[in-house]
Amino acid sequence: MTIEFAEITAEGRELRLEYRWIARERAGAPLVVFLHEGLGSIAAWRDYPLALCEAGGFRGLVYSRPGYGRSTPRKREERWTLDYLHRQATEILPALLRAAGAGSERPWLFGHSDGGTIALLYAALRPEALAGAVVVAPHYFVEEKALVGIARAKTAYETTDFHDRLAVYHVDPDSAFYGWCDAWLSPEFRNWNIEAELGCIRCPLLAIQGHEDEYATMQQIDGIKAQAPQTELVKIPNCRHSPHRDQPAILTQATVDFIRRQDRRAAAPATAR
Template sequence: MSTTFATIDWRGRAVRIECEWIAPERGDAPLVVFLHEGLGSVAMWKDFPAQLCAAGGFRGLVFSRPGYGRSTPRDADETWDVDFMHRQAHEVLPPLFDALGIAEAPWLFGHSDGGSIALLHAARFADKIAGLVVLAPHIFVEDKTVANIELARSAYLDTDLPQKLGRYHDDPDSAFWGWNRIWLHPPFRHWNIEAELEGIRCPVLAIQGEDDAYGTLQQIRGIASRVPPTQLLELPDCGHSPHRDQPQAVIDATVSFIHNRRHP
């Protein structure tokens, strides 16, 4: 794996994006782009992207969104709006792909907020995405999601969570508060992207754990009702991070999904 940085112009300033390539020498292999969760980063994925790419013979791109990992942190007074995931999908991904010279249609592999961003990007740029694998994505806001994000806020204030996140982010306050404040902002309770999903034209594999503390199975079932024929994988004994709780099941399903859709 090789780490590099790309610079994009976003919100009127230059933003540096931390990127890591996996097996770039596999020139003709499908490219899988990994989009992390609300507190994720390149480092937070650990070795899962490499394992998946090795199993499928894929190339991979892992990156940290603005405000995360080693990417440019948020300004101290910068707050995110209710449309923050739309902005990531519509305003960050296209210039990032341009800066990295990605002209092909990649496969997007997104977890949690990253899954929602993948869905939004595919809905807007339908002809530029080969397919989607989304793990525990959000398509609307549920009470249990907000309740557990409130618990995370208490943990950040009262425990060593900032030090733990500091292993994965240059500025853990930037990563945590950007995510936490918008999810707990009262107007965000009305955030809903169900209608936008109907713009998706590529194949979709939606995966969720039956024990997900941050959402019910209505999230991925809602995708299937809007984007037929979405393939669903509901995993027992699995929480909000299927790639950590059930990595082999996720790898097997993803490899089969991409190869079968690439060579029907």
């Protein structure tokens, strides 16, 4: 599977994004677009997108957001503002889909952590554009547990080999780490909240979280369901913030079952539904 690059215009500038298709030749199969976490990239997903697409017979589209992987790095002086996740949903993702040749499709979004939040915002702000979304360890408000975890990660990045380990996945690991870390640890971010947007989500939604998540409590996905009642929840035992690493089989089965069920429902005659 070849890495390709898209030249897009977003956020008032020219950006270069790396992306990769999985099983593009599966004409008519559901398209799943993968949205990575706050320190993620195409490489950081490892082989999980391929494994999920093989299990479900899906097509896949994976990309690295600006500041990550081999996409355009963040400028040294650039600080991501309070609305950086909104801008990813309203500018970057639509531009990437158009550039990759998927702009006319109604894909499924599969988002992890920050990527899950971007999926929620995209679903809320573009309600007719999606078949549905699977959000894994998403966040819609800031918990103290998250801030403690991120502060701990910052200490590790600056005092251990964490920097070198991130360099495996990013050409500029400082771009990825400090873009995410500085945004979340800024004083104004403590009041960040997208609860109002959640009520606008109309598409099928599956929200998944591990019981041992080190960055969040179950209030995150329970709160999503309270605002978007069609949401189905999966709570995974013995699982931390990354179910695709800790419990990949459970995550894959839940996702494949959900997408297939919703696709069957969408294809059924209106009277049957």
